[in-house]
Structure formats: C-alpha cells, structure tokens
Amino acid sequence: MFDNLSDKILGTLKKVRGQGRISEKNIEDAIKEIRLSLLEADVNFKVVKSFIDSVKAKALGADVIDSVSPGQQFTKIVQDELTQVLGGEAVALDFKNSQPGQPSVIFLVGLQGTGKTTTAAKLALYLRQKHGKKPGLLPVDIYRPAAIEQLKTLAKQNNLPVFPSDPSRKPQELLESAKKWAKEEMIEVLLVDTAGRLQIDEELMSELKDLKQIWTPSEILLVADAMLGQQAVNVAEGFNKSLGLSGLILTKVDGDARGGAALSIRQATGVPIKFLGVGEKVGNLEVFHPDRLASRILDMGDVVTLVERAQEVIDEKDAKATAKKMARNEFTVEDFLKQIQMMKKLGGFESIMGMMPGMGQMMKGLKNMAPPEKEIKKIEAIIHSMTLKERHNHKLLNGSRRKRIAMGSGTEVSDVNKFIRQFEESRKMMSKLMKMGMGKGGFPGMGRGFPF
Ligand SMILES: Nc1nc2c(ncn2[C@@H]2O[C@H](COP(=O)(O)OP(=O)(O)O)[C@@H](O)[C@H]2O)c(=O)[nH]1
Ligand SMILES: [Mg+2]
Incomplete structure (x- = not known):
C-alpha cells in the first residue's frame, strides 16, 4: 500500500536512525526529504505544510537531539503526525438507531466508477458478518442501463436482500417505495446505491438532496477512488458542500495509488475516512484505523488487522x-x-x-x-x-x-x-x-x- 511513499519516508528515517548523534541540521534535512516525498505522493500542499510544521516543532522542540535514540524518537514523531493527518481516532459507522423494519439508512454517493455499487455489497456483507445486522440493498442508479442489474447480481451471489428496483421509476419513487419493503423484510440497515456522474453537476446534487428529504440517512458516505489523488479531494469538497458528508470510503487502495488522496482528504475536508476498499471482491473491505495505516506506511506492520x-x-x-x-x-x-x-x-x-x-x-x-x-x-x-x-x-x-x-x-x-x-x-x-x-x-x- 502506497509503496513509493513508504519507501521514501523509510529511506529518510533509516538515515536518521543511522546517525549516533543528530544535529538540528540532520533533522531539517530529513524533514525536507519527507516534505518532498509527500508532495511527490500528490499530498495536498496545505496538508504537507501543516504536517511538516508540526513534525518540525516537535522534533526540534522536544529533546530529540539529545535523546538516547534520536532516530527512534524522530520516527515516533512522524508516525504520530501521520496518524493525526489520517484522522487520529477511528470513527465508527453510525447505525445505532436501527431496528428491524425501521432501518438506519446509508447513502453511498460519488462519481461514476469509483466503486459505489461494489462497496454497497461489501458494506452489506460487513454489517451482516461483523454486526449481525440484516442489511438491505437499494439500487437507485436508473441512468446507466446495467447499474441496477449489477447490484442485483452481487446481492444474489452473496445472498443479500435487494429491493427489486424498476429502472423506469424515479430514484425518489424508489426510495419511497422501499420503505414498505424494508418493513416487510425487517431490514436493519438500508444501503442506497445512488447514481454517479462523470463530474459533480447540479442535477445530481438536487436529486440527492431530494432523496435526503424523503428518508433521512444516518450516513452519507462518499465513495472516492484513491487512484485519483488530489482530484478525489476536490470531489469530496464539492459533495460535502452540497450534501454534507458523514464519512468517506477510499477504494482501490490496493492498486498503485500514491497515497495523496488518503493523506489529504481528511484534513482538507474534515470528513473522517471510515473504510478502505482493498480489492474487487466483496470481502475486500477494511475498517479504517488511522494509526494502523500510519504503521503500515512506516512498515511497522499492522498486526492488529x-x-x-x-x-x-x-x-x-x-x-x-x-x-x-x-x-x-x-x-x-x-x-x-x-x-x-x-x-x-x-x-x-x-x-x-x-x-x-x-x-x-x-x-x-x-x-x-x-x-x-x-x-x-x-x-x-x-x-x-x-x-x-x-x-x-x-x-x-x-x-x-x-x-x-x-x-x-x-x-x-x-x-x-x-x-x-x-x-x-x-x-x-x-x-x-x-x-x-x-x-x-x-x-x-x-x-x-x-x-x-
Ligand atoms: N481494485 C479494486 N477495484 C475496485 C474496488 N472497488 C471497486 N472496484 C472496481 O471498480 C470498478 C467500478 O466499480 P463500481 O462499484 O461499478 O463503481 P460505481 O460506478 O461507483 O458503482 C469495478 O470494476 C470494481 O470491481 C477496490 O477497492 N479495489
Ligand atoms: Mg454503480
């Protein structure tokens, strides 16, 4: 995951650790290198700046220089700051008010091809396996001919309840009529797979706003493609402004994403990352823990996961x-x-x-x-x-x-x-x-x- 970035930062840290005594100059050089690595990984420059400022303040302020193992101390500072940039604490998915037949509603929103449909199925499986909740899937992407079928197929393969959405009806009507279905089926968490666009547009936003009025979601999750780097950050900002997002799901983290999206998106938007998509299969979903990802980037392992x-x-x-x-x-x-x-x-x-x-x-x-x-x-x-x-x-x-x-x-x-x-x-x-x-x-x- 984020191999390139990881290699570079590790290289820098190794150099620092290799030195018995560390001068202010050593630290400054190391910080410069890390800054460059982050920029190369397409991390937002504002995020890089605040990251670097805080590492610097801590490294030069603390007793790092005189300490017994300055290299390790410095590594720890970088690790802590990475964790902070990624959000600090993990933020759980909110479905606490769910009851059989009166589900918590979760909207999955985002641009086309980012992984909404796949993630809807992943989340449904996760809720059933990890939380013992009965999930329901509701496809409302009526614009792309095969979109509804795609979710139905995924649902069938994994034995997940899915609303038989009729593509000739409007998304608003589908959401409305899913209420009765959810009640009959005793659904506990309803996952709504919304339509995507190539870009953010007014029409899509107004449709999503309508849906929000019809059935208030407990979560509006933006599904963002980690491969898009900072572009994903812009998209998140746009969606957040119009709709208000409660969480982010970064997908395709298994690919050769450079890390820019993951490291920028939280700070830039203030919205917590809740899950990572780590593959095409329905099991490839990980709950997001900032500290664990920081450890992974620094090759300290993620033994807990x-x-x-x-x-x-x-x-x-x-x-x-x-x-x-x-x-x-x-x-x-x-x-x-x-x-x-x-x-x-x-x-x-x-x-x-x-x-x-x-x-x-x-x-x-x-x-x-x-x-x-x-x-x-x-x-x-x-x-x-x-x-x-x-x-x-x-x-x-x-x-x-x-x-x-x-x-x-x-x-x-x-x-x-x-x-x-x-x-x-x-x-x-x-x-x-x-x-x-x-x-x-x-x-x-x-x-x-x-x-x-
Ligand atoms: N490698 C990888 N591929 C993913 C992931 N999530 C989704 N995909 C793939 O991305 C493509 C688009 O996914 P889809 O769910 O149809 O996106 P949607 O248009 O947002 O509904 C499909 O080929 C998925 O298999 C992921 O976490 N990792
Ligand atoms: Mg889709």
Missing part, C-alpha cells in the same frame, strides 16, 4: 493441533494444503507479509524467492493429484507415484520432486523452530508449514 483477519478464518483448535504435529515432525501434505487454503483466505502471501513489521521492505528482497500465485497454484495442483493416503504419508511417493502425480497435475516429475524436497526441508525446520519455542508467540496458523 492481521490478527483480526486471522481470527475470522482460523480455527484455534485446528491451529493448535497443527502446531503440535509440526513440533513432532508429523505435519503432512494434507495439513500443508489446509495452510495454503488458509493463507489464501487471509488475502494471500504478499498481503500478509505487508502487514508484518518490517516485512514490507523485506518482501522486496524476498519477492524473487517467495512463491508467486502461479507457483502456489502448481503446488496445489500437485497436492490435489495425490491420494489422501499419500498426503498423509508422503514417504509412499516412489518413482511411479511421482510420475502419476506429475501427469495428473500437468506438471513435471521434477516439479513434484522439488515440492517434496521443499516440504521435507520446511517440515524439519518448523519442527526445530517449534521445539525452540519460537512458534508459540507467532501468529495463529502463520509460518507453520510454509516451505518458503
């Missing part, structure tokens, strides 16, 4: 049993397959590594060693071509069995050999590590049995 995600997909008992097997060197190929599947559910190897302290940088070095998705697919294919008996005891794998597996998985015997060799090596290593007790403090299910 990682653990939260892990808790969703990992069964504690399973993990313990696996760890025990590992320590005894009894870990099987079948266990290994389960680990791969879990890893995938957690968002893949790279995404996990990005959340571990220091790993973002290390990943750069590891990139060639770490298995790309393709390699993992190959390994999966190999395992799937093994019988259960073989998976439980890979020692059975003689030449002819290996040949059969290679045939079945569309790989070469050398691939099968390589996998078995890696598997055995990592099994040995894991067993040693577990015995040394290193596995105990680790993350549930992490690093157990991954031969890379």
Whole structure:
C-alpha cells in the first residue's frame, strides 16, 4: 500500500536512525526529504505544510537531539503526525438507531466508477458478518442501463436482500417505495446505491438532496477512488458542500495509488475516512484505523488487522493441533494444503507479509524467492493429484507415484520432486523452530508449514 511513499519516508528515517548523534541540521534535512516525498505522493500542499510544521516543532522542540535514540524518537514523531493527518481516532459507522423494519439508512454517493455499487455489497456483507445486522440493498442508479442489474447480481451471489428496483421509476419513487419493503423484510440497515456522474453537476446534487428529504440517512458516505489523488479531494469538497458528508470510503487502495488522496482528504475536508476498499471482491473491505495505516506506511506492520483477519478464518483448535504435529515432525501434505487454503483466505502471501513489521521492505528482497500465485497454484495442483493416503504419508511417493502425480497435475516429475524436497526441508525446520519455542508467540496458523 502506497509503496513509493513508504519507501521514501523509510529511506529518510533509516538515515536518521543511522546517525549516533543528530544535529538540528540532520533533522531539517530529513524533514525536507519527507516534505518532498509527500508532495511527490500528490499530498495536498496545505496538508504537507501543516504536517511538516508540526513534525518540525516537535522534533526540534522536544529533546530529540539529545535523546538516547534520536532516530527512534524522530520516527515516533512522524508516525504520530501521520496518524493525526489520517484522522487520529477511528470513527465508527453510525447505525445505532436501527431496528428491524425501521432501518438506519446509508447513502453511498460519488462519481461514476469509483466503486459505489461494489462497496454497497461489501458494506452489506460487513454489517451482516461483523454486526449481525440484516442489511438491505437499494439500487437507485436508473441512468446507466446495467447499474441496477449489477447490484442485483452481487446481492444474489452473496445472498443479500435487494429491493427489486424498476429502472423506469424515479430514484425518489424508489426510495419511497422501499420503505414498505424494508418493513416487510425487517431490514436493519438500508444501503442506497445512488447514481454517479462523470463530474459533480447540479442535477445530481438536487436529486440527492431530494432523496435526503424523503428518508433521512444516518450516513452519507462518499465513495472516492484513491487512484485519483488530489482530484478525489476536490470531489469530496464539492459533495460535502452540497450534501454534507458523514464519512468517506477510499477504494482501490490496493492498486498503485500514491497515497495523496488518503493523506489529504481528511484534513482538507474534515470528513473522517471510515473504510478502505482493498480489492474487487466483496470481502475486500477494511475498517479504517488511522494509526494502523500510519504503521503500515512506516512498515511497522499492522498486526492488529492481521490478527483480526486471522481470527475470522482460523480455527484455534485446528491451529493448535497443527502446531503440535509440526513440533513432532508429523505435519503432512494434507495439513500443508489446509495452510495454503488458509493463507489464501487471509488475502494471500504478499498481503500478509505487508502487514508484518518490517516485512514490507523485506518482501522486496524476498519477492524473487517467495512463491508467486502461479507457483502456489502448481503446488496445489500437485497436492490435489495425490491420494489422501499419500498426503498423509508422503514417504509412499516412489518413482511411479511421482510420475502419476506429475501427469495428473500437468506438471513435471521434477516439479513434484522439488515440492517434496521443499516440504521435507520446511517440515524439519518448523519442527526445530517449534521445539525452540519460537512458534508459540507467532501468529495463529502463520509460518507453520510454509516451505518458503
Ligand atoms: N481494485 C479494486 N477495484 C475496485 C474496488 N472497488 C471497486 N472496484 C472496481 O471498480 C470498478 C467500478 O466499480 P463500481 O462499484 O461499478 O463503481 P460505481 O460506478 O461507483 O458503482 C469495478 O470494476 C470494481 O470491481 C477496490 O477497492 N479495489
Ligand atoms: Mg454503480
């Protein structure tokens, strides 16, 4: 996430940390570099100025220069200021007055293509899974022919209630008639997927204002594309002025957005970021925590998010049993397959590594060693071509069995050999590590049995 910016700031901080003694000049140079990095990342210049002013005041004012570890102190100041720029505290989604049949209403607004429809489905799923609320989806984008269908399809795929909006009716009428539906369906939170435009225009704003009158929303969330950088900030300001926004959702943060939108939008608009869209799938939504994002940018990891995600997909008992097997060197190929599947559910190897302290940088070095998705697919294919008996005891794998597996998985015997060799090596290593007790403090299910 925001790799370029992250690299640059880290480079600067590393230089500072490398110096035993720090002079005022060192600090000023570092601050200059950070300023440049932020501007290059397309952060709004006013935001950069206030950020830099406060880092400077703290760094030169505090006892950083004489302190024992000036580099770390300085890093901490940068981290704190980043957190502040991103909003300080997390602000929760407001649906507290919701009751079955009398839902809290949340409008999703924004320009075309920013991710409103996708995000509506993501939020619905989030509300159901994390808050046990019954969500309802209401598409009112009648202008683009397939827009309503898109939301209906997403809803169907995820078994989410959706209002059967008729595109020949006006958005105002649709919202009005959804009241009865929401009551009958006992909806608790209604997510309204509104129409977008290429640019902010009066017609759209007046339609949205109408909708606000018909059913007062508890939230008006602007869905903004992080890839648009500062342009997203202008859009947010426009929407906020006309409608009053209660929150922001930044999407496509998984792409190569430079960070300008994320770092500018809160300060420039005063509106809190509430969620991040981190992928196209409906599960790719993260609650926004300023401090966690600051840590991620500074490669201090976001262990909290990682653990939260892990808790969703990992069964504690399973993990313990696996760890025990590992320590005894009894870990099987079948266990290994389960680990791969879990890893995938957690968002893949790279995404996990990005959340571990220091790993973002290390990943750069590891990139060639770490298995790309393709390699993992190959390994999966190999395992799937093994019988259960073989998976439980890979020692059975003689030449002819290996040949059969290679045939079945569309790989070469050398691939099968390589996998078995890696598997055995990592099994040995894991067993040693577990015995040394290193596995105990680790993350549930992490690093157990991954031969890379
Ligand atoms: N990579 C990525 N793509 C996203 C994200 N959110 C939405 N998209 C994609 O952006 C495109 C536009 O999304 P859509 O929901 O139709 O936007 P809308 O016009 O605002 O309703 C689609 O291809 C989505 O899959 C995200 O967080 N990450
Ligand atoms: Mg849409």
